[in-house]
Amino acid sequence: AQTVTQSQPEMSVQEAETVTLSCTYDTSESNYYLFWYKQPPSRQMILVIRQEAYKQQNATENRFSVNFQKAAKSFSLKISDSQLGDTAMYFCAFGTQGGSEKLVFGKGTKLTVNP
Amino acid sequence: NAGVTQTPKFRILKIGQSMTLQCTQDMNHNYMYWYRQDPGMGLKLIYYSVGAGITDKGEVPNGYNVSRSTTEDFPLRLELAAPSQTSVYFCASSYSQTGSDEQYFGPGTRLTVT
Numbered sequence: 001a002q003t004v005t006q007s008q009p010e011m012s013v014q015e016a017e018t019v020t021l022s023c024t025y026d027t028s029e030s031n032y033y034l035f036w037y038k039q040p041p042s043r044q045m046i047l048v049i050r051q052e053a054y055k056q057q058n059a060t061e062n063r064f065s066v067n068f069q070k071a072a073k074s075f076s077l078k079i080s081d082s083q084l085g086d087t088a089m090y091f092c093a094f095g096t097q098g099g100s101e102k103l104v105f106g107k108g109t110k111l112t113v114n115p
Numbered sequence: 116n117a118g119v120t121q122t123p124k125f126r127i128l129k130i131g132q133s134m135t136l137q138c139t140q141d142m143n144h145n146y147m148y149w150y151r152q153d154p155g156m157g158l159k160l161i162y163y164s165v166g167a168g169i170t171d172k173g174e175v176p177n178g179y180n181v182s183r184s185t186t187e188d189f190p191l192r193l194e195l196a197a198p199s200q201t202s203v204y205f206c207a208s209s210y211s212q213t214g215s216d217e218q219y220f221g222p223g224t225r226l227t228v229t
Contacts, residue, residue: 004157035217045158045205045220091157102173103148103218105157 002027004094006106013082014114020067021077021109023092033095034068034075035103040088048090051075082113117141119221121206127227128196136191136224138206146209147189148173148218149181151202158205164189196228 003026013019025034036048051059051068058066063083067076079086092106122137140147145166150158160173164183178200180192189208193200203225207218 043203043223045207045218047217050217093157102160102163103158105159107155107157 002029002094002096002104004092004104004106006090006092006109008109009107010110010112012112012114013079015082015084017082018078018080019082019111021079021090021092021111023075023077023106025073025075025092025094025104027073027094027096029096031096034066035093035095036064036066036075036077037091037093037105038086038088039091039108040085045091049077079111084113084115087111087113119206119208119219121204121221121224123224124222125225127229128193130196130198130228132196133192133194134196134226136193136204136206136226138189138191138221139187140189140206140208140219141187142208142210142219143186144208144210144219145186146211146216147183148207148209149179149189149191150205150207151175151200152205152223153202161191161204193226198228200226201228202226 005024032053034051038046038048049061063080065078089108091108094104119140148163149161152158159175162181164170170181203223205223206221209216209218
């Protein structure tokens, strides 16, 4: 069974600085997808970034980028130039390609951006 | 597009009561999902559907039922509510399979069973 571990329950960062959120996962699958979802106080889950396991290049979306280390089963999220609106819970999630329709979520990291 | 909508936003149930959580999407997505989120935890899949008339159990289906008579709607039924079902419930949809396609989430329903 797949598992996703986020070892940092809470983090804080000053506005405009950079922060990295950690995520590790365990799987025997070779083809899979990894996601970071953001859940602001409004509770709406929003996709931040996605990584296909077969791609070696790390995904980037504006100020958000990942460090995907497939051999180490690590998938960290880097937020550059942090903004107050980045304050939220961040969930790492794992999905397999085809077959199972289940997304496996980590427990989340609560990020606070301080002014 | 409204995306994924859920009603109600909040609900308090007494033990043993039943209710239906409504979910509608207007993106013509084939796949729909129900998750629950307990305090301090990630989301866990309750049920999912790959199209109208087709549903299947997720990780934590006990105490719940679903139906999918149309592409747009995917209601979740709670029978004989128990305190263990106190949670926030999210409905989501995607165009294709979970692994390859983004899931779009509704705003959630906060349910308390007392």
